[in-house]
Amino acid sequence: MPFLYIDEYYILFVLPALIFALICQARVNSVFKKYSQVGTSRGLDGARAAYEVLRYSGVRGVQIERVSGNLTDHFDPRTNVVRLSDSVYSAKTLAAVGVAAHESGHAAQYAEGYFPMKLRAAIIPATNIGSRLAVPLILLGILFSFPPLWSVGIICFGLSVFFQLVTLPVEFNASRRALATLRDSNMLDEDELRGAKKVLSAAAMTYVAALAVSLMQLLRLMAIVSRSQRRR
DSSP: OTTSSOOHHIIIIIHHHHHHHHHHHHHHHHHHHHHTTOBOTTOOOHHHHHHHHHHHTTOOSOEEEEESSSSOOEEETTTTEEEEEHHHHTOOBHHHHHHHHHHHHHHHHHHHTOHHHHHHHHHHHHHHHHHHHHHHHHHHHHHTTOHHHHHHHHHHHHHHHHHHHHHHHHHHHHHHHHHHHHHHTTSSOHHHHHHHHHHHHHHHHHHHHHHHHHHHHHHHHHHHHHHHHHHO
């Protein structure tokens, strides 16, 4: 089974992207740890910052809850809840404030109908199905020499790449909203804003890395299919 071992295409395409992703993850952990030790001059904690960003943005009806784990923060549009992790909810640090404001930025996107976020939500079901079917379809297409199957498999995997692509503007926009609100509402001063921006910038690069990994995996699958065609 050509997808379950390390081949030349894996080394050429996927491995560099995985190394990049690991570097980005290490970077976000390092930056978050650093700014988790830097307090805010106003004594804001994550929950309060999330609330203030929502209020300043004119967003109503969003609940703020604590969720277990580390960096498990997210906005759930199905229940209209911002969930903040243990390391963010009650922490009075620049890292916590930055992350919490970012998640409230997502809530503001949802409230105003920000198109990339609506698009991402709409394609989640198709993306989930496509990611599960992609490799089996490609394998069956190669095994039975039936090009339509592997073509559909490639398209299914392409949905995952498209999802990662759509995610980028959603995440970058949420960070821009967060930083602008933190600045305009005077919740953070200029020095503190620089720290919060470093946290959010490091986090944003993990989404760039996720797109790179998905794209390189797609190129690998296409190369494997192309090689199988040439050998027949």
